[in-house]
Amino acid sequence: KAYKEYFEWCDDTSKNGQYAIESATKEVAKLEAKIGELTSNAAVATDKVADLAGSIATSEAELTNATEIRGKETAEFKGSEAELMDAIDALDRATGILSKEMAKNPAALAQVNSKSGVQAMLQALSTVLDAAAFPGTDQKKLVAFVQAQQGAEDGDAELGAPAAATYRSQSGGILEVLEDLKEKA
Numbered sequence: 001k002a003y004k005e006y007f008e009w010c011d012d013t014s015k016n017g018q019y020a021i022e023s024a025t026k027e028v029a030k031l032e033a034k035i036g037e038l039t040s041n042a043a044v045a046t047d048k049v050a051d052l053a054g055s056i057a058t059s060e061a062e063l064t065n066a067t068e069i070r071g072k073e074t075a076e077f078k079g080s081e082a083e084l085m086d087a088i089d090a091l092d093r094a095t096g097i098l099s100k101e102m103a104k105n106p107a108a109l110a111q112v113n114s115k116s117g118v119q120a121m122l123q124a125l126s127t128v129l130d131a132a133a134f135p136g137t138d139q140k141k142l143v144a145f146v147q148a149q150q151g152a153e154d155g156d157a158e159l160g161a162p163a164a165a166t167y168r169s170q171s172g173g174i175l176e177v178l179e180d181l182k183e184k185a
Helices: 002-104 117-132 136-159 171-184
Strands: none
Touching: none
């Protein structure tokens, strides 16, 4: 009977040992597969980190360039804005002067008889318009207006200058043009 018990015990121990070996072998295989998977994931993550680091460096370089460009654009804008504000101020002063002169003497602008005077006025207005960066259409309107004034004056010169009391002021048109230019500025 003792032999039989001993034999059963040996059988049970052998079976348990084999089962433990098989279980441990399976567990080792699972763990080795997991190690391989995680090693592969780590390699992929390392590559991704390197790609992202390169992307960050590129983005930082682009940001630096964009910041420099925006700085230059800001400086240019401030310069243009200052010029435009000066032109608006000049238009305000010109409007004020014309209004005062019209109130004093309605025929004051009729005194510009010579072509050289009109040309000088055209040149002065052109300079103001160029400085203010007005669109070409507004420049053309003002030049056409002044040239129409010149043509009317040339026609008047042939007939003789009108008396100051009968002259109808055309300065209102100039004031309107100057106001339009000021609004567009």
